[in-house]
Amino acid sequence: MKPFTYQRADDVASAVAAAAATPGAAYLGGGTNLVDLMRQNVERPAALVDVSRLPARIGIGTDGRLWMGAAATNTDVAADPVVRRDFPIIAEAIVNGASGQIRNTATVGGNLLQRTRCLYFYDTGARCNKREPGSGCDAVDGHNRMHAVLGASPECVATNPSDLGVALAALDARVHLAGPAGGRTVELLDLHRLPGDTPHVETVLAPGELITAVSVPPPPAAARSAYRKVRERASYAFALVSVAALLEVRDGVVASARLALGGVAAKPWRAAVAEAVLTGAPATRATFDRAAAAALADARPLAHNGFKIPLAQRVIVSTLEELS
Amino acid sequence: MIVINGTPHDTEITDPRRSLLDHLREDVGLHGPKKGCDQGGCGACTVLVDGRRVLACLTLAAQAEGRSVTTVEGVGRDGGLDPLQEAFIEHDGFQCGYCTPGQVCSAIGMADEVARGVPSRVSPEIGAASFDLSPDEIRERMSGNLCRCGAYNGIVAAIEETYLDGPR
Numbered sequence: 237m238k239p240f241t242y243q244r245a246d247d248v249a250s251a252v253a254a255a256a257a258t259p260g261a262a263y264l265g266g267g268t269n270l271v272d273l274m275r276q277n278v279e280r281p282a283a284l285v286d287v288s289r290l291p292a293r294i295g296i297g298t299d300g301r302l303w304m305g306a307a308a309t310n311t312d313v314a315a316d317p318v319v320r321r322d323f324p325i326i327a328e329a330i331v332n333g334a335s336g337q338i339r340n341t342a343t344v345g346g347n348l349l350q351r352t353r354c355l356y357f358y359d360t361g362a363r364c365n366k367r368e369p370g371s372g373c374d375a376v377d378g379h380n381r382m383h384a385v386l387g388a389s390p391e392c393v394a395t396n397p398s399d400l401g402v403a404l405a406a407l408d409a410r411v412h413l414a415g416p417a418g419g420r421t422v423e424l425l426d427l428h429r430l431p432g433d434t435p436h437v438e439t440v441l442a443p444g445e446l447i448t449a450v451s452v453p454p455p456p457a458a459a460r461s462a463y464r465k466v467r468e469r470a471s472y473a474f475a476l477v478s479v480a481a482l483l484e485v486r487d488g489v490v491a492s493a494r495l496a497l498g499g500v501a502a503k504p505w506r507a508a509v510a511e512a513v514l515t516g517a518p519a520t521r522a523t524f525d526r527a528a529a530a531a532l533a534d535a536r537p538l539a540h541n542g543f544k545i546p547l548a549q550r551v552i553v554s555t556l557e558e559l560s
Numbered sequence: 561m562i563v564i565n566g567t568p569h570d571t572e573i574t575d576p577r578r579s580l581l582d583h584l585r586e587d588v589g590l591h592g593p594k595k596g597c598d599q600g601g602c603g604a605c606t607v608l609v610d611g612r613r614v615l616a617c618l619t620l621a622a623q624a625e626g627r628s629v630t631t632v633e634g635v636g637r638d639g640g641l642d643p644l645q646e647a648f649i650e651h652d653g654f655q656c657g658y659c660t661p662g663q664v665c666s667a668i669g670m671a672d673e674v675a676r677g678v679p680s681r682v683s684p685e686i687g688a689a690s691f692d693l694s695p696d697e698i699r700e701r702m703s704g705n706l707c708r709c710g711a712y713n714g715i716v717a718a719i720e721e722t723y724l725d726g727p728r
């Protein structure tokens with residue numbers, strides 16, 4: 237691990253100021269991803285600004301939205317009574333990820349910004365455009381069973397590993413930022429960028445920008461929701477494919493639908509085309525099949541991950557059937 | 561200052577790279593927390609920080625400043641073992657014992673989570689007011705602790721018996 241300085245921030249303003257004043261600084265949430273990557277010499281920040289003790293409040297704001305401080309732990313979000321009652325898909329997604337110990341430390345901000353689990357990204361002996369821009373991508377022709385089928389580029393086929401992000405993508409969440417140039421808000425769906433020819437640029441965050449909170453509008457009152465994740469063992473493993481779905485059925489017809497996919501792309505993937513197929517159509521297996529086909533219509537398999545396409549389609553159909 | 565097993569420790573953390581795990585083992589001399597993988601994959605390093613189970617290998621020692629840390633050396637009561645440790649012996653909850661300190665700390669933190677209403681992936685109702693500690697729940701909630709000897713049946717039996725009537 238490369239040497240670094242460590243300081244703890246007591247409030248948002250001092251965190252942003254500290255990061256701006258220190259070249260090569262990174263924010264430290266729980267550290268469950270960053271410390272690991274630093275130990276592998278994949279991340280080499282010169283300074284850490286610990287933001288894990290910044291505001292962590294979870295609750296409904298005067299605007300009716302659910303607000304979660306970026307430093308709230310994944311466990312505290314999943315256990316929150318309001319989250320579990322009115323936003324159950326958030327709690328479900330969280331408890332489908334990592335382990336009890338990791339969820340106790342992992343923060344909301346850190347979870348959204350965790351890096352890919354592509355093994356070549358972790359292996360400093362391998363070629364990886366994300367780690368070393370311009371060096372190549374050993375995954376494209378290598379072991380790419382875990383990799384992306386949607387939105388990938390010849391330069392990078394990595395996936396985003398967050399479960400929480402997939403639920404938040406289905407819920408139209410917003411991410412609130414503070415930075416040297418002030419505060420701003422971005423839609424969660426716009427937070428991550430597709431790789432294109434710059435896979436090392438993963439988000440729209442400007443240098444030194446801090447996530448301060450995530451807010452979520454209430455889902456349609458009559459919608460039922462579910463988070464379904466398929467992985468290679470029952471627990472404590474990243475998604476091969478996951479599905480976050482909200483479905484509102486009235487008189488046998490789909491009144492509204494939201495569908496997001498995990499494990500398939502470099503960002504939580506909102507399947508808007510599939511939602512359009514569903515909305516206004518009869519809530520039947522035939523409709524769900526068409527929606528699932530539409531969701532994966534643009535998918536492009538690599539040598540070892542072709543199974544993800546029918547797998548994602550089946551999980552979409554079974555989740556929608558369960559909710560209808 | 562970090563309170564470790566009830567005693568304040570002022571041992572200086574001179575290198576910010578020091579993990580909490582290395583700090584406990586090398587600087588403080590507590591060898592209960594084990595280093596299995598050093599990358600968050602096995603749970604052998606599990607300790608309690610302010611009563612919550614965490615992985616000491618992915619925590620920087622500096623992050624624990626001002627916190628209260630409990631390792632397996634500190635879970636016993638009145639000089640004896642915790643009832644959970646007795647149950648591990650009773651049910652053969654280990655073979656080589658390498659994972660055991662992490663299993664014990666993890667199970668104590670897990671029982672507290674159940675008492676606080678933290679749901680799990682297998683909870684029948686994510687919004688339920690309380691959760692029963694069925695063997696399925698125990699297996700899911702303890703999935704962050706691997707046991708290479710495969711003593712899982714004994715581990716689950718020990719936890720189930722200990723927390724039959726809720727956490728102690």
Ligand SMILES: Cc1cc2nc3c(=O)[nH]c(=O)nc-3n(C[C@H](O)[C@H](O)[C@H](O)COP(=O)(O)OP(=O)(O)OC[C@H]3O[C@@H](n4cnc5c(N)ncnc54)[C@H](O)[C@@H]3O)c2cc1C
Nearest residue numbers: 265266267268269270333334343345346347349399447600
């Ligand atoms: C064995 C293992 C299994 C796992 N399984 C899963 C799984 O199944 N599903 C899943 O979703 N996750 C899984 N995880 C990943 C885990 O959820 C993440 O490591 C965790 O959510 C990261 O949160 P953190 O607070 O620890 O982030 P850190 O490690 O502290 O930070 C991660 C990144 O976010 C940045 N950052 C942190 N906070 C902020 C902020 N407020 N503003 C701006 N930048 C910030 C950091 O600079 C860093 O780049 C697993 C991890 C491990 C080790």
Ligand code: SF4
Nearest residue numbers: 354364365373392393
């Ligand atoms: S897929 Fe992306 S992260 Fe993986 S080796 Fe290729 S460039 Fe690196």
Ligand code: FES
Nearest residue numbers: 596597598603617
């Ligand atoms: S040593 Fe910490 S999880 Fe394996």
Ligand code: FES
Nearest residue numbers: 655657707708709
């Ligand atoms: S008892 Fe040997 S690893 Fe669990």
